[in-house]
Amino acid sequence: xxxxxxxxxxxxxxxxxxxxxxxxxxxxxxxxxxxxxxxxxxxxxxxxxxxxxxxxxxxxxxxxxxxxxxxxxxxxxxxxxxxxxxxxxxxxxxxxxxxxxxxxxxxxxxxxxxxxxxxxxxxxxxxxxxxxxxxxxxxxxxxxxxxxxxxxxxxxxxxxxxxxxxxxxxxxxxxxxxxxxxxxxxxxxxxxxxxxxxxxxxxxxxxxxxxxxxxxxxxxxxxxxxxxxxxxxxxxxxxxxxxxxxxxxxxxxxxxxxxxxxxxxxxxxxxxxxxxxxxxxxxxxxxxxxxxxxxxxxxxxxxxxxxxxxxxxxxxxxxxxxxxxxxxxxxxxxxxxxxxxxxxx
Amino acid sequence: xxxxxxxxxxxxxxxxxxxxxxxxxxxxxxxxxxxxxxxxxxxxxxxxxxxxxxxxxxxxxxxxxxxxxxxxxxxxxxxxxxxxxxxxxxxxxxxxxxxxxxxxxxxxxxxxxxxxxxxxxxxxxxxxxxxxxxxxxxxxxxxxxxxxxxxxxxxxxxxxxxxxxxxxxxxxxxxxxxxxxxxxxxxxxxxxxxxxxxxxxxxxxxxxxxxxxxxxxxxxxxxxxxxxxxxxxxxxxxxxxxxxxxxxxxxxxxxxxxxxxxxxxxxxxxxxxxxxxxxxxxxxxxxxxxxxxxxxxxxxxxxxxxxxxxxxxxxxxxxxxxxxxxxxxxxxxxxxxxxxxxxxx
Numbered sequence: 001x002x003x004x005x006x007x008x009x010x011x012x013x014x015x016x017x018x019x020x021x022x023x024x025x026x027x028x029x030x031x032x033x034x035x036x037x038x039x040x041x042x043x044x045x046x047x048x049x050x051x052x053x054x055x056x057x058x059x060x061x062x063x064x065x066x067x068x069x070x071x072x073x074x075x076x077x078x079x080x081x082x083x084x085x086x087x088x089x090x091x092x093x094x095x096x097x098x099x100x101x102x103x104x105x106x107x108x109x110x111x112x113x114x115x116x117x118x119x120x121x122x123x124x125x126x127x128x129x130x131x132x133x134x135x136x137x138x139x140x141x142x143x144x145x146x147x148x149x150x151x152x153x154x155x156x157x158x159x160x161x162x163x164x165x166x167x168x169x170x171x172x173x174x175x176x177x178x179x180x181x182x183x184x185x186x187x188x189x190x191x192x193x194x195x196x197x198x199x200x201x202x203x204x205x206x207x208x209x210x211x212x213x214x215x216x217x218x219x220x221x222x223x224x225x226x227x228x229x230x231x232x233x234x235x236x237x238x239x240x241x242x243x244x245x246x247x248x249x250x251x252x253x254x255x256x257x258x259x260x261x262x263x264x265x266x267x268x269x270x271x272x273x274x275x276x277x278x279x280x281x282x283x284x285x286x287x288x289x290x291x292x293x294x295x296x297x298x299x300x301x302x303x304x305x306x307x308x309x310x311x312x313x314x315x316x317x318x319x320x321x322x323x324x325x326x327x328x329x330x331x332x333x334x335x336x337x338x339x340x341x342x343x344x345x
Numbered sequence: 346x347x348x349x350x351x352x353x354x355x356x357x358x359x360x361x362x363x364x365x366x367x368x369x370x371x372x373x374x375x376x377x378x379x380x381x382x383x384x385x386x387x388x389x390x391x392x393x394x395x396x397x398x399x400x401x402x403x404x405x406x407x408x409x410x411x412x413x414x415x416x417x418x419x420x421x422x423x424x425x426x427x428x429x430x431x432x433x434x435x436x437x438x439x440x441x442x443x444x445x446x447x448x449x450x451x452x453x454x455x456x457x458x459x460x461x462x463x464x465x466x467x468x469x470x471x472x473x474x475x476x477x478x479x480x481x482x483x484x485x486x487x488x489x490x491x492x493x494x495x496x497x498x499x500x501x502x503x504x505x506x507x508x509x510x511x512x513x514x515x516x517x518x519x520x521x522x523x524x525x526x527x528x529x530x531x532x533x534x535x536x537x538x539x540x541x542x543x544x545x546x547x548x549x550x551x552x553x554x555x556x557x558x559x560x561x562x563x564x565x566x567x568x569x570x571x572x573x574x575x576x577x578x579x580x581x582x583x584x585x586x587x588x589x590x591x592x593x594x595x596x597x598x599x600x601x602x603x604x605x606x607x608x609x610x611x612x613x614x615x616x617x618x619x620x621x622x623x624x625x626x627x628x629x630x631x632x633x634x635x636x637x638x639x640x641x642x643x644x645x646x647x648x649x650x651x652x653x654x655x656x657x658x659x660x661x662x663x664x665x666x667x668x669x670x671x672x673x674x675x676x677x678x679x680x681x682x683x684x685x686x687x688x689x690x
Contacts, residue, residue: 006605167670170636217634267562289562291515
């Protein structure tokens with residue numbers, strides 16, 4: 001896949017490589033989402049997985065926020081649970097409810113039955129979308145691919161649905177540690193394949209979302225989540241990897257040594273803590289509280305400036321600390337991006 | 346209320362006062378709860394609020410785990426949302442669902458209408474239960490009273506129900522900061538009255554549960570949660586106060602200076618981090634991951650010993666990092682307590 005149009009805005013990739021930039025790049029987690037009226041139009045017409053599985057729709061949705069907001073990166077529209085589908089789990093997402101896995105892992109035997117599929121084949125529609133988006137972007141900004149972390153996917157496979165504490169998934173690990181390790185390791189292998197296939201298809205960076213890592217104690221995180229993310233970092237070739245483990249503040253120092261190019265941060269940490277914990281040695285991405293986007297625009301912009309001042313312009317990617325929420329007015333999302341471009345030291 | 350029976354086991358109060366102990370005291374959050382078959386019998390017969398509002402039932406439930414587990418403290422059976430009821434909110438808790446507030450705060454005007462009730466009168470049934478429990482305990486162990494933190498109560502009053510992120514409650518604060526401050530301050534005043542009334546009725550220590558403090562950024566926590574907990578600590582007289590702010594790891598250092606006698610910790614922090622952040626200057630309580638109670642008993646006991654070794658025997662109260670979960674077998678809960686009693690340096 002060599003003849004994609006030339007990249008015009010490489011701010012994001014420069015920040016990931018730790019190269020000097022004149023201002024930090026900015027994008028927003030879930031920037032292709034429900035706060036955009038043009039997204040809601042497609043949401044009304046197509047089911048969630050229709051939107052994921054139809055390359056033309058995934059492309060349209062991925063690109064919707066790019067010019068509208070003026071962000072410095074695009075992120076593939078998809079869902080972390082397509083991996084569960086590739087692993088032969090039957091997943092549905094009903095509007096207004098969370099995801100349901102209809103054949104969750106209930107026994108040790110169920111767990112040992114999980115085996116690595118040919119992901120690039122099973123999720124071929126994602127790779128098609130990636131190539132189509134990359135072409136359609138026409139070099140405006142780089143394209144980020146993504147996947148869920150093995151621990152986070154495991155949580156859904158065992159719990160069977162979303163949860164506040166994923167107590168069932170955690171309990172499974174303490175009752176059947178070997179069976180849990182088997183599943184986690186299969187997911188890690190499959191995820192590395194998946195991200196490599198996205199990169200071959202055109203993704204210029206990839207992010208691993210560990211949405212539920214922060215439910216683990218520091219010791220459990222270092223057994224159940226981190227090693228599998230590290231394995232992915234080791235196996236992914238050809239593009240920088242960003243690790244985002246929501247809530248796992250205690251693991252920042254360890255994650256900074258993973259070989260990843262950047263760490264995503266949630267809003268519950270200060271820039272000072274994060275820079276210190278990571279010994280100022282890795283690019284950091286984050287961490288504006290998404291609900292602060294509801295503040296009056298002048299106040300919001302001042303907060304963005306303060307955040308940049310505290311993280312520093314270099315080795316920093318401006319983002320939210322979690323996905324943008326549906327109720328954010330578009331002008332407030334635009335103001336977030338504008339504030340970054342208006343920043344001066 | 347001076348002629349209660351003499352206290353035979355003062356390990357818990359000694360640890361709160363920072364006095365030397367031969368072993369750390371132990372109790373478990375939600376120790377009076379669904380994992381106990383005798384609790385489930387009463388749950389089948391009476392609604393949640395019947396159990397809270399009938400002093401005889403609250404007494405029976407509070408005392409159920411005491412001899413069964415051999416814990417060093419009893420905690421009042423009640424719910425943090427009785428405060429919402431005292432403030433004229435209509436709260437129901439349906440089995441299997443979370444709480445619903447039927448008349449949530451939706452506008453600035455709604456917020457300014459919230460005013461402090463005569464809590465000791467409105468929640469008189471709680472004070473009756475406290476006195477009855479204290480009498481019934483007959484000096485076996487001290488009795489802990491409790492309340493929700495102002496921020497946590499506020500979350501429910503505005504959101505109207507449980508939530509993963511309480512985005513609506515947070516958004517309200519950023520749209521109407523003065524109205525939010527009014528409500529938080531009324532709740533803080535009412536909560537201090539409430540805890541003082543519990544102490545007069547017989548509670549020998551009180552704990553403030555900030556279940557949702559950890560959803561706030563460090564800066565928001567120091568504006569929306571901490572000052573109101575500090576106000577409660579300042580206003581509560583006659584018994585030690587324990588502050589438990591789940592997820593607010595970044596605020597440990599500040600909370601240690603609040604004047605509280607102890608800080609409760611969730612399982613997502615190491616003993617070493619917590620001791621360092623609090624400058625070894627305050628009693629700490631916690632922080633066993635409740636799902637670890639499902640581990641085989643010998644392993645569970647070793648983990649408890651390791652936790653005690655790392656926190657140290659002095660200025661330490663053994664507890665879980667959150668409430669015990671319904672699926673825990675009673676022998677595992679008993680083993681947790683036994684492990685503490687078997688600990689030797």
